[in-house]
Amino acid sequence: MEVSSLEHTTTMEYAKELIEVAIQSMTKEMVDEITKKAIASVELIDDIAQPETIELLKKLPDVSESLSRSLDEIKKLEQTGSLQTLIEVAEMIAAAKVSMTSTMVLDIVEKAIAGVELADDLTQKGAIPLATNMIASFTEAMDEYEDKQPLSLLQLAKSMKDPNVRKGLSILVSFLKRFANG
Numbered sequence: 540m541e542v543s544s545l546e547h548t549t550t551m552e553y554a555k556e557l558i559e560v561a562i563q564s565m566t567k568e569m570v571d572e573i574t575k576k577a578i579a580s581v582e583l584i585d586d587i588a589q590p591e592t593i594e595l596l597k598k599l600p601d602v603s604e605s606l607s608r609s610l611d612e613i614k615k616l617e618q619t620g621s622l623q624t625l626i627e628v629a630e631m632i633a634a635a636k637v638s639m640t641s642t643m644v645l646d647i648v649e650k651a652i653a654g655v656e657l658a659d660d661l662t663q664k665g666a667i668p669l670a671t672n673m674i675a676s677f678t679e680a681m682d683e684y685e686d687k688q689p690l691s692l693l694q695l696a697k698s699m700k701d702p703n704v705r706k707g708l709s710i711l712v713s714f715l716k717r718f719a720n721g
Contacts, residue, residue, distance in 0.1 A: 616622035698704050
């Protein structure tokens with residue numbers, strides 16, 4: 540549908556008159572408030588129109604699902620209080636970082652390296668299976684003697700006939716000698 544130039548002129552004049560009436564009906568305070576909002580809007584548009592913001596907005600559709608999941612997880616952390624705990628831990632680490640001297644950091648790093656070396660050495664010597672076996676053996680022994688009286692001296696002497704008991708005691712005595720020497 541084509542608009543004739545007479546209709547267009549009439550429409551433009553009507554719009555112009557409408558704007559003039561609206562302007563005349565406004566107080567100075569209303570004009571000031573509208574002007575402030577217009578300036579704030581232009582500044583916001585200018586901030587959004589920055590190249591880095593535009594690039595970020597272009598990436599948004601590709602990462603929206605991941606971002607949504609991340610925000611859900613952050614909300615859960617906040618609801619359980621874990622987010623506040625993480626913030627407190629981060630603040631504590633930051634405070635420790637600021638208060639530590641290079642000597643302190645070196646000392647901590649040396650101790651951490653020594654701990655890793657010790658853990659590696661113990662692992663290579665079979666400490667994990669040994670510790671697992673010790674825990675299982677201790678648990679079984681505690682369960683076995685839970686409601687029983689301690690062995691008498693005669694019962695202890697008789698148990699020395701068992702080669703496993705002798706081997707275990709021999710290892711224990713050897714360990715205790717070495718442990719006492721430091």
